[in-house]
Amino acid sequence: MSEELSEVTEVGPAATEEAVQVRRVGPGGSMASDNAFAVALLTLWHRVSEAGGAVGFVPPVDRSDVGPAVAVVIDGLRSGRASAFALTSKRNVIGFAMITPGVRTQAHIGAITSVMVDPAHQGKGLGVSLMEAIVGLAAELGLEQVSIGARGGVGLEKFYAAMGFVEVGRLPGWIRVGPGDDRDEILMVKQVGARVR
Template identity: 40%
Template structure:
């Protein structure tokens, strides 16, 4: 069964708890989403609050994917660039699919929902993201149409002696493009 996606859903305690649990589960399964395992939902919550502050200021949009039971199964945050010379692109952060749903095409569906949401925003011509090297995430994003446009060697310290590249990727948006089909 497919996920159902919502953009900027009403935010309540259940959604907050669902996102923090998802974030902890993804991290603890080895996901590169800003933490290193082990982590608890309580440790994640302050980072979610930063995204919520951006949502309250209308500079961040939340995309939530729910599974057939209505549970939070995937998320991504689109954040407007505040620099006056760079407002024509948007960043995507904290892209997550619950480990129990991985390998079922839900990551691609989430990225298609991200593209569709960005296409609905006035003046946005591209989506930019960064990912941690050594995880394979760059290959996944490339398969979704993103191109590597930069790399900062050893920018991320996962642990003492374990440094990873910060990979910068970009997806130019084309009006009329079908989300999820980079061949358009």
């Protein structure tokens, strides 16, 4: 792991109370994946879900429904199977993204999941900073490609395409957000390292 990615990086207006930091979570990072972080992630995930964010839930959602998803993330971080970055402002977690490298015959690829930014902080370029950090980590880990899934109908594919991701397929009607409202799961990939042949 390079020194650069293990350090805290500031984005947004520097030296103000609005300054946002991009921090590596888990072993080797500047933030522990402890119980306090788990509660902060639960709060973020619930806020994003309640605002209609494409993070696995449809509002209204109870905090207790989000808890099991957070537990899986925390387990992955603590075990070292996954790595993540968080956006923090003051003492609050306002963004998150995780990468899980493949294993065995897929050890050269990784999956980016759980990408979210607090609704009150969207539109400030923080999602771009978060994605740049997680894709940079993928390259540092020696991964050649990363994948991400995007819920159709909310414009996420345009955001990821602007970051260099290419659509490689769709799972039609894979996500049901309400009665009669099925959305495609859009599968996207990005080359992050040299292919070894």
